[in-house]
Amino acid sequence: MGKSIVILGGGVIGLSCAFELQSRGHRVTLLEPASCGGQASGAAAGMLAPYSENLEGPDDFFRLCLDSLRLYPQWQQTIKQISKQTFEYTPSGSLYLAYHSADLLALEGRLLWQRQFGSSGSVMTGDELFRLEPLLSRDVLAALYTPEESHVYAPHYVSALEQACRLIGVNIQDRLEQIEIVEWKHEVLVRSAGRHYFNGDYLVVCSGAWAQELAQTFDMNIPVYPIRGQICAYESSKHPVKHMVFSSQGYLVGKENGTLVCGASEDVAGFDTSVTAKGIDRLKRWNHRVFPFLNDLEPFHRWAGLRPSTQDGFPLIGPISKSSRVTIAVGHYRNGILLSPVTAMLVADGIDGIQAATSIEAFSPERFERSLRI
Ligand code: FAD
Ligand code: GLY
Helix, strand or coil: CCCEEEEECCCHHHHHHHHHHHHCCCEEEEECCCCCCCCHHHHCCCEECHHHHCCCCCCHHHHHHHHHHHHHHHHHHHHHHHHCCCCCEECCCEEEEECCHHHHHHHHHHHHHHHCCCCCCEEEEHHHHHHHCCCCCCCCCEEEEECCCEEECHHHHHHHHHHHHHHCCCEEECCCCCCEEEECCCCEEEEECCCEEEEECEEEECCHHHHHHHHHHHCCCCCEEEEEEEEEEEECCCCCCCCEEEECCEEEEECCCCEEEEECCCECCCCCCCCCHHHHHHHHHHHHHHCHHHHHCCCCEEEEEEEEEECCCCCEEEEECCEEEEEEEECCHHHHHHHHHHHHHHHHHHHHCCCCCCCCHHHCCCHHHHHHHC
8 A cells, every 4th residue: 555755855856756656656745945946956967977977986876876877768758758848868978088198098997997887988089089079179188988978957857857746646845934853753744834744654855965954853963065066058059069078177068958058166165055256267267178169158147056965975865773764865966866766766665665676785874873883
């Protein structure tokens, strides 16, 4: 029989969990203090880029990202069908640039291990590279080409997810003030201002960069911190960019609406989402070194979002030991859009008592308790 589930947070993670759980026959209520997608999820560049975002090697986090990338073709199609809304999903492939011969060895090394994990990539130089992306600066020496990576238009994807949730019957309560967990051990009871109560069998915490606020409630360490990403967009329909382009200093993604999205800073600024001249100027200086045509253009849009970062860089996904009624799904840092389908599957499998297809031990929300005890 379906269970009743309360989800805290209407970002991409909360909405994806809500969609998956309601689709499996549960009754989901999602509580959001502002508007769905109004925080990190609506600010994201939308890149689905596990190879380019994981430079170190094939660790558990990379494998999780790769599992999620592989879920995307079916997942995005389902969201479009159910929501009756469309959004950009472009299998563009990506280029990771090198400017110096000293960096070539690193590209070759990454290609070696990434090939063992499904990449059909190659290191490209000279005419071959400039045929692929003609507007690139001729200062670029080489690039690691990864055809498997893709991107979505994040604000539209999140809006479609919200609409899909509503159409299958998720009870979305947004603009709630003073959301407070009243009971979570023997049953789930959440209260908001005006003495509105929401009860359920299970609670799923998806409150992104704000998750640490619940550490006291659950009497556990939840080391999640906001890291601001400042980002901007140029109108560039006269200068089409075909691939996602990464450098050690940032990335540029050409969207099908003719904009070129360029990100992003990593600032420690608390919960401040202001955009600063310093942050955007640094991006602009690098953007010119990638695409010289940007010398003549100014970004028409600048914005910022708060990535939920964690102490060890891995998200927290899974139940807590103090109550099997509580599952946490937070801390997706730079990859929450990419990780949304796999997180939804893991959370729903956990609540359904199904052995997860992906190993989640490395993402246990309890791992910081263990390190405290050592
Ligand atoms: P959020 O979207 O922040 O949602 C959390 C929600 O919880 C918010 O709506 C908030 O109002 C709500 N909330 C807060 N407190 C409570 C409470 N007490 N009760 C209930 N609800 C609460 N990822 C990618 O995969 N690819 C990218 O290209 C990419 N680019 C990015 C670019 C930038 C500039 C930024 C900032 C992020 C980017 N990310 C990207 C990362 C991605 O945006 C995040 O990992 C993801 O959005 C996190 O989703 P979330 O649902 O956990 O958080
Ligand atoms: N994944 C891109 C970013 O977080 O800026």
